[in-house]
Structure formats: C-alpha cells, structure tokens
Amino acid sequence: MTQQLGKSRGAVLLPQEPARLEMHHVTVIYGGHLALEDMTAQVPHGARVAVVGPNGAGKSTLFKALMGLVPLHAGQIFIHGQPLGSHHDCVAYVPQREEVDWRFPVTVADVVMMGRYGHLGWLRRPTARDWAIVQRSLEQLGIAELAERPIGELSGGQQRRTFLARALAQEPHILLMDEPFTGVDVATLEATLQVLDHLRDAQVTVLLSTHDLNLAATYFDQVMLLNRRLIRYGSPEEVLTPETIVETFGGQVFWLESRDEGPRMATASHCCPSEQSVPRRR
Amino acid sequence: MLDWLLVPLSYGFMQRGLIASVLVGILCAVVGCYIVLRSMAFLGDALAHGILPGVAIAYLLQINLTIGALVAGIAVALGIAFLSRPGTIKEDTAIGILFAASLSLGVLLISTIRTYAVDLTHILFGNVLGVSPGDLWLIGGLACIVLTTIVLLYKEFLVLSFDPVHATALRLPINLLRHLMLILLALTIVVSLQIVGVGLVAAMLVTPSATAYLVTRRLSHMMVLAAGLGAFSGIVGLYLSFYFNVASGAAVVLTATALFVFVFLLAPRKGVLWSRRPSRS
Numbered sequence: 001m002t003q004q005l006g007k008s009r010g011a012v013l014l015p016q017e018p019a020r021l022e023m024h025h026v027t028v029i030y031g032g033h034l035a036l037e038d039m040t041a042q043v044p045h046g047a048r049v050a051v052v053g054p055n056g057a058g059k060s061t062l063f064k065a066l067m068g069l070v071p072l073h074a075g076q077i078f079i080h081g082q083p084l085g086s087h088h089d090c091v092a093y094v095p096q097r098e099e100v101d102w103r104f105p106v107t108v109a110d111v112v113m114m115g116r117y118g119h120l121g122w123l124r125r126p127t128a129r130d131w132a133i134v135q136r137s138l139e140q141l142g143i144a145e146l147a148e149r150p151i152g153e154l155s156g157g158q159q160r161r162t163f164l165a166r167a168l169a170q171e172p173h174i175l176l177m178d179e180p181f182t183g184v185d186v187a188t189l190e191a192t193l194q195v196l197d198h199l200r201d202a203q204v205t206v207l208l209s210t211h212d213l214n215l216a217a218t219y220f221d222q223v224m225l226l227n228r229r230l231i232r233y234g235s236p237e238e239v240l241t242p243e244t245i246v247e248t249f250g251g252q253v254f255w256l257e258s259r260d261e262g263p264r265m266a267t268a269s270h271c272c273p274s275e276q277s278v279p280r281r282r
Numbered sequence: 283m284l285d286w287l288l289v290p291l292s293y294g295f296m297q298r299g300l301i302a303s304v305l306v307g308i309l310c311a312v313v314g315c316y317i318v319l320r321s322m323a324f325l326g327d328a329l330a331h332g333i334l335p336g337v338a339i340a341y342l343l344q345i346n347l348t349i350g351a352l353v354a355g356i357a358v359a360l361g362i363a364f365l366s367r368p369g370t371i372k373e374d375t376a377i378g379i380l381f382a383a384s385l386s387l388g389v390l391l392i393s394t395i396r397t398y399a400v401d402l403t404h405i406l407f408g409n410v411l412g413v414s415p416g417d418l419w420l421i422g423g424l425a426c427i428v429l430t431t432i433v434l435l436y437k438e439f440l441v442l443s444f445d446p447v448h449a450t451a452l453r454l455p456i457n458l459l460r461h462l463m464l465i466l467l468a469l470t471i472v473v474s475l476q477i478v479g480v481g482l483v484a485a486m487l488v489t490p491s492a493t494a495y496l497v498t499r500r501l502s503h504m505m506v507l508a509a510g511l512g513a514f515s516g517i518v519g520l521y522l523s524f525y526f527n528v529a530s531g532a533a534v535v536l537t538a539t540a541l542f543v544f545v546f547l548l549a550p551r552k553g554v555l556w557s558r559r560p561s562r563s
Contacts, residue, residue, distance in 0.1 A: 067450075067451050068450075068451075068453075069447065069450055069451065085453075091451075092451075093447075093451055095447065098445070098447075099445075099446075099447060100444055100445045101319070101444070104319060104443070104444050104501075105319070105495065105498055105499055105500055105501050105503075105504050106440070106444055106500065106501060107499060107500055110440075110500060110501075111444075114437075114440075114441050114444075114445065114448060117437055117438075117441055117452055118452045118453075120437070122438070123434055123435075148499075149499075150499045166448075
C-alpha cells in the first residue's frame with residue numbers, strides 16, 4: 001500500500017501544466033459571517049489536494065462556493081479558464097451529510113443515475129451507456145449487489161458510498177469531497193481510498209477536506225491549510241510545519257512524542273471530533 | 283352480478299361520471315405522489331380552498347366555473363410561492379394566510395348568491411353525476427396536459443424532490459420547476475372540483491399515493507400503483523353511491539381510505555401488523 005502510494009505520489013504534475021481550477025481573491029459571506037476571505041490559489045489539473053483546517057474554517061463553504069451553491073461576495077473562480085457557472089456539471093460534490101429524505105422511494109441505482117442527469121439534459125431517458133456507467137460506479141464502490149435496494153434500508157456507510165458512486169457517475173473533472181473519512185466504517189474508508197486511486201488514473205482533480213493531518217501528509221500531493229483564509233498551500237513537506245499548523249489550529253494542537261518516528265502532531269478536533277464533525281445517526 | 287355492474291352504465295350521467303371519476307382518480311394519485319413525498323398535503327388542501335373565490339366570482343359573472351377556478355388556483359399557487367421566497371416567511375405560514383383569506387373571500391361572495399346552500403354543497407363536496415359532455419372534454423384535456431408534463435419532467439421532478447442540493451448543482455431552474463409543480467397541482471385540483479369538491483380533494487391527492495408509498499420502492503412504481511388505486515376508488519365509490527344513494531365524492535374518498543387502512547395494516551414491509559421496521563444503523 002505504502003509503495004503504491006509512494007509511486008503515485010511521484011506523479012506530481014509538471015510545473016508547466018496550466019492550472020485548471022483558479023480562485024482569485026475569493027471572499028464568501030455565509031450566514032452573516034465572513035466565512036472565507038481573500039482566497040487566491042491555483043490547483044493544477046489532476047492534483048489530489050487535502051483541505052485541512054479546524055471546524056468552522058470555511059472548508060464546506062469553499063466547496064459550496066466552487067459548486068455555485070453560495071454566492072461570492074468578492075473575487076472570481078475559473079474552471080478550465082472559464083468563469084464559474086459557464087460549465088454544466090464538470091464539478092461533482094459529495095457533502096459531509098446528505099440533506100435528503102431517507103424514506104424517499106428511490107433505489108441505490110436510481111440515486112447513482114441522478115449523477116447522469118446533467119449529461120442527459122432535458123426530456124431524455126437514460127441510455128444503455130448511462131446504465132453501464134452507473135453499474136461501473138456501483139462496482140467501484142463495492143455496492144453493486146445493493147443496486148435495487150431502497151436507499152433507506154442501507155447502513156450509514158453504504159449510503160455514503162452510494163452518494164460517492166453518484167459523483168463518479170457524473171464523470172466530473174473536479175471532485176469535491178467533504179470529510180469523507182469522518183465517522184465511516186472500514187469498508188467505506190477502503191472503498192473511498194481505492195476510488196481516490198482510480199480518480200488519479202482518470203486525471204480527475206480531487207479536493208478533499210479532512211481533520212486528519214497524517215492522512216493529509218501521506219495520501220495527498222498538496223495540502224491547503226485553511227482557517228477562514230488560506231494559511232498555506234503547497235506540497236505536504238512545505239506546508240505541514242509546526243508553525244503553520246499552530247497558525248491554522250490555534251491552541252487546539254497536541255504534540256505526541258514517539259521514540260521511533262520523532263514528534264507527531266494531532267489536532268484537538270481530530271482527537272475529539274465535535275458534534276458538528278461526526279454526524280450522529282439514529 | 284353482471285346486471286349489477288351493467289345497469290348503472292345504461293344511464294348517460296353514470297357513464298360520464300365513471301369516466302370523470304377514473305380520470306380524476308388517476309390524476310390526483312399521480313400528482314399526489316409528489317404531495318406525499320414533499321409533505322405538501324397542507325398545500326394541496328389550501329389550494330383547493332383557495333379556489334373558492336374564483337368559483338364564486340365566475341358564478342356571479344355568469345362565466346364557466348372551471349375557468350374561474352383555474353384562474354384562482356394559479357393565482358393562489360403563485361401567491362404562496364411569492365410570499366414564501368427565501369428570506370421572508372416560511373411556506374406553511376404563507377399557505378395559512380392565503381388559505382384562510384381565500385376561503386373567507388369565497389364564503390363571503392357565495393353568501394351573496396341567493397341559492398347559496400345548494401351551490402355551496404356542490405362546490406364543497408362535488409357533484410359527479412352532473413358532469414356534462416363539455417365538462418368531460420375539459421377534464422380529459424387538462425388531465426392529459428398534467429400527466430404528460432409529469433412524465434416528460436419525471437427525472438427533473440425526482441431529483442428536485444429527493445435532493446434539492448444536487449438539483450442546484452445540476453443547474454436546474456429550481457424556482458421555475460417549483461412554480462410549475464404548483465401550477466400542475468392547481469390544475470389537478472380544478473379538474474377534481476366537480477368530482478370530489480373543495481373539501482375532499484386533498485384526500486384524493488394524499489390517500490391513494492400514501493397507500494402506494496407503503497408497498498413500493500421506486501417513485502415510478504409508486505405512481506403507477508397510486509393511479510390504479512385512484513381509478514379503482516373512483517369506480518367503486520361511484521357504484522356505492524348509485525346503489526346506496528349516498529354522496530358520490532364521499533363514497534370515492536371513503537373507498538380510497540378503506541384501501542389505505544387495509545394496506546397500512548397488512549403491507550409486507552411497512553405494515554403495522556408485522557411491526558418489522560426497516561433497519562438502518
């Protein structure tokens with residue numbers, strides 16, 4: 001696993017590859033608060049980026065802004081050089097917790113097919129090709145045998161995999177994943193990590209928010225440290241220094257001494273996930 | 283037995299009544315699926331009562347009652363949408379205000395009409411046996427328009443009802459679709475007015491769809507089954523009305539309710555008698 005990751009880490013994009021996701025001085029006011037201030041960054045095509053920051057740092061807001069779900073107070077976002085809104089659905093979004101009615105009469109396959117709707121357009125029915133893409137997405141997440149089950153009968157992890165499968169069926173150029181590793185079972189965690197490798201092969205840019213600094217340091221090409229503004233953005237080695245982490249997380253950092261590996265750090269929100277970060281399911 | 287079924291059909295008013303009941307049963311049930319899934323039963327009831335002033339004004343001006351109902355229904359539907367824009371009052375509050383105001387205006391206007399009692403009863407509880415051939419064409423035409431729209435926009439309405447965030451991400455014109463759904467609902471209610479009346483149309487919207495919801499796993503299946511249950515209730519209710527000489531609208535609604543109770547108790551997955559709830563960790 002480590003070897004494989006090491007190899008894929010080596011495939012960092014060439015410097016001349018044009019940035020395909022650009023944010024210029026993006027400012028978002030959400031719920032009356034300044035959620036994100038003057039954020040400027042360029043994410044190259046096919047990069048795997050960890051978006052790291054404490055609760056309330058604006059990670060979800062950043063994703064919603066990239067989806068066009070919240071208006072920009074100032075600044076601009078460009079995807080493939082075009083301003084946001086001129087694309088149909090080349091950006092897919094997997095929220096931390098889906099705000100859907102779980103008793104709705106839809107099957108897993110129906111939900112995943114919704115990822116194809118943007119490609120289908122008005123008045124058109126799914127073709128054999130769309131069903132094949134749905135089937136492939138279900139298989140990638142290991143939930144093909146659940147295809148005809150109603151969404152409400154699944155476990156929490158299976159429901160999350162269903163919505164990740166929907167994002168894959170969308171065949172996005174950019175995939176935004178909000179806290180996919182928070183409060184999930186092992187099967188879902190492994191399925192998600194495998195999907196990340198598939199996406200790298202398909203040259204899909206992934207932005208993934210997480211509290212987990214070790215995960216960010218080992219699995220990702222780039223790390224974006226965020227706390228209502230961009231603290232630092234670059235490779236994990238240059239970004240994850242004690243100074244920047246303290247700047248991002250404030251007092252919520254613990255240093256764990258380990259004889260073998262030297263000092264390791266953990267954030268308070270990582271150790272003791274707050275109410276907000278762990279969806280409670282009944 | 284065959285005579286028992288065929289005798290009512292020898293009357294022209296019963297033939298038209300049966301066709302109208304089946305059309306309304308199907309139409310209400312299909313539109314009702316979205317009402318049930320989006321918890322809009324209150325809205326359906328409010329729209330039905332909101333139509334009353336339109337009917338009264340049409341009656342006073344001596345024009346077609348259905349056209350009056352149509353205009354009032356669409357006006358109330360768009361009024362609710364306008365009052366409950368994001369950042370203002372909540373939708374159920376907007377519905378409550380417009381519902382009570384329209385009902386009051388309707389009663390006020392109808393109370394100025396001399397033959398007040400009889401007409402009000404027909405508007406409130408329907409008069410399926412008074413369906414004229416012209417009414418039947420209007421019901422059929424509007425039912426076709428509404429059902430065709432729902433079939434053509436099936437996937438758009440599905441994603442909007444299930445996951446509005448995804449609908450936004452797909453750049454669907456969400457407000458346009460919401461308004462369109464309200465207008466389809468208003469049309470459905472207007473069509474149903476003559477069969478089950480203002481007071482009972484909400485039952486026809488909700489009951490067959492809720493019955494279908496208990497035994498199906500996909501929206502398309504739910505719609506087809508609900509349509510079947512709605513049509514069946516319309517036929518059975520009308521026969522009961524013919525042989526027992528009871529109010530037709532009430533007989534149709536109570537047939538639908540009996541089917542619901544039966545399924546509610548005995549449904550394979552969600553039935554109360556099995557008391558096995560779907561598990562979800």
